[in-house]
Amino acid sequence: ELKVEQNPLFLSMQEGKNYTIYCNYSTTSDRLYWYRQDPGKSLESLFVLLSNGAVKQEGRLMASLDTKARLSTLHITAAVHDLSATYFCAVDIAAYGGSQGNLIFGKGTKLSVKP
């Protein structure tokens, strides 16, 4: 059974601090996505990682993918309150016989950035 595990599930940070969210998955895949969800809202695509060693950055967020370790990270630099949200990683297994186009989601990391 494919598993996508995020940790931590809850993260309380102070503004200005750095932290990393981890996403481990249990099957072969070279496509991984990060999403952000604000309370009561839908999911917004943040990063698309399509190969081993891929690194994407936007603002204070940087995502990377290590397909050999089956690990993706979302690094937060100098956190600000506006980054408070729930972050999901999602693994694409379609290229490896998975259901057509479906993504398997982690349970999400709820990030709270406090002044």
Place this chain on the structure above:
Amino acid sequence: DVKVTQSSRYLVKRTGEKVFLECVQDMDHENMFWYRQDPGLGLRLIYFSYDVKMKEKGDIPEGYSVSREKKERFSLILESASTNQTSMYLCASRNTGRRYNSPLHFGNGTRLTVT
């Protein structure tokens, strides 16, 4: 920008009612999906469709059916609503082909309450 529109933001229905959740996307995507999101359980796939009139069961199809008569529209049907179907329902679509390089695009969600 891709737009995925869900017809209702909030719905309140009674137990036993037949409920229709509608979703329309404007980017000619082949694949469309219905997820439900519950606290602590993350996103779970109910059904998806990879072409008009084609559908496949996801992880939790019991109590649901779907309809895709036109490419842009994917409907989720609760045949006889029950209280355990109270949830946030998210529709998503995606462009696919030989390479699955694009993320899922989500609608704003429908929060359904069954009383």
